Amino acid sequence: MAKGNLNSNRLRLLKGVNLPNYLTIGRILIVPLLVVALLTPVAEYWLGISGYALAIIIFLAAAITDILDGHFARRRNQVSTLGKFLDPIADKLLVSAALIVLVEKHLAPSWAVVIILGREFIVTGLRSVAASDGIIIQAQMSGKIKMWAQCIAIVALLVAAAAGNPPVSNFGQDYPAIRFWEVAEVRTAFNNLSSLNLTANDWKVFGYLVGRGALWLSVFLSLLSMYDYLKFFFDKKQELSRSSAVSSHE
Numbered sequence: 001m002a003k004g005n006l007n008s009n010r011l012r013l014l015k016g017v018n019l020p021n022y023l024t025i026g027r028i029l030i031v032p033l034l035v036v037a038l039l040t041p042v043a044e045y046w047l048g049i050s051g052y053a054l055a056i057i058i059f060l061a062a063a064i065t066d067i068l069d070g071h072f073a074r075r076r077n078q079v080s081t082l083g084k085f086l087d088p089i090a091d092k093l094l095v096s097a098a099l100i101v102l103v104e105k106h107l108a109p110s111w112a113v114v115i116i117l118g119r120e121f122i123v124t125g126l127r128s129v130a131a132s133d134g135i136i137i138q139a140q141m142s143g144k145i146k147m148w149a150q151c152i153a154i155v156a157l158l159v160a161a162a163a164g165n166p167p168v169s170n171f172g173q174d175y176p177a178i179r180f181w182e183v184a185e186v187r188t189a190f191n192n193l194s195s196l197n198l199t200a201n202d203w204k205v206f207g208y209l210v211g212r213g214a215l216w217l218s219v220f221l222s223l224l225s226m227y228d229y230l231k232f233f234f235d236k237k238q239e240l241s242r243s244s245a246v247s248s249h250e
Helices: 002-016 019-039 042-047 051-075 081-104 110-132 141-161 184-194 200-249
Strands: none
Touching (some): 019 051, 019 081, 042 051, 051 141, 081 110, 110 200, 184 200
């Protein structure tokens, strides 16, 4: 009897999984492949390409599934509770894994990634507390822009390193220099830009700078969006408290 109920529950669960959900689940399953591509020599041994190149392909494929699952969910009227639960988890897993590996590969400073990921934990916890109080915290525009900035940072930094050795002389250090204008390769790239004589390495340097700029923007937007969410929550709490006080006096 118990076995029959278990099978019945499994069938109901499978019936509740639609195409957008499958795309989201696929995005979650892609995350370990991204880590393997960047931290192991699998890509070089089996595919003959750099791990960075394979990671770019995997990350872009995951980003495409993110766009498609939302598109299909709205177009087919298949917006589901499971999808609302899994979609932000998939996004956070993908971005978090990519950022942590970028730190390991000396492509991003650890302090920036700690701020970005710390913000995610705080906002997720805040949403749980808010939901228990009957407050629904909708996504803020600053949070959406932050997500795009993170994706640009990840792709640009991976592209900058995809051709082999990192393009900037301080790449091998644990703490990449913020004063990038003091790096010889950067000065050379800007000099070549002024004379319209860019080399392949110059393009890599500019890709690196775009990635670092987007990463700093992500840090700023992480703090800004966290402030937006906290302000919204406490404003709502005060509003509910005032409403309760008025009701108790009537």
